[in-house]
Amino acid sequence: MELLPEISGRFSVREYESTPVPRDSLERVIEAGRRAPSAKNRQPWRFIAVLDSEKRMRLQDACFGQEWVGDAPVCIALCTTNIDYKMPNGQLSYPVDLSIAVSFMMIQAGHEGLGCCLNTTFDEQDVKSLLSVPYSMRVVMLLTLGYTRASQPLLDRLPLDRVFSINHW
């Protein structure tokens, strides 16, 4: 299958089947993140797949009750192992590195026939203590993963000529 239709047809999935995600699919999703580029190839990340249903319910609480966090059979916490490194442009690398990793994971998830939803609405301290994340590390985002139960309408994007230009702004 061509890649662009998979990317264009993706949407944030907030209703999941309870069917477990096959282990090999999960590992390919994580592998896609592991293969992602990062500044200076520092790979400042650790990915924690939460499968345990009780822990997922507690994650849901830490996400201010967003139900799909507990409903999805998998919730991946994308953590950074380095919060200090700045790129030559003066910007922190970890938000960029982790964002690329999650993008790769989301694309692979779609290719596996799985849905997912990126989530940054959580109390980081609660998630850290629940997952025993060391003090100096950060949980940057959560990615719910599972088979889609109900679709969401595809949301429009800004038109190409609004976001793209050649040679000048």
Ligand SMILES: Cc1cc2nc3c(=O)[nH]c(=O)nc-3n(C[C@H](O)[C@H](O)[C@H](O)COP(=O)(O)O)c2cc1C
């Ligand atoms: C950085 C980021 C943070 C997000 N955080 C949340 C979130 O906390 N809860 C949620 O339901 N969706 C969250 N989303 C999903 C967005 O709301 C969604 O991607 C956007 O509305 C476009 O919809 P689509 O993914 O269905 O195309 C987040 C997406 C991004 C990129």
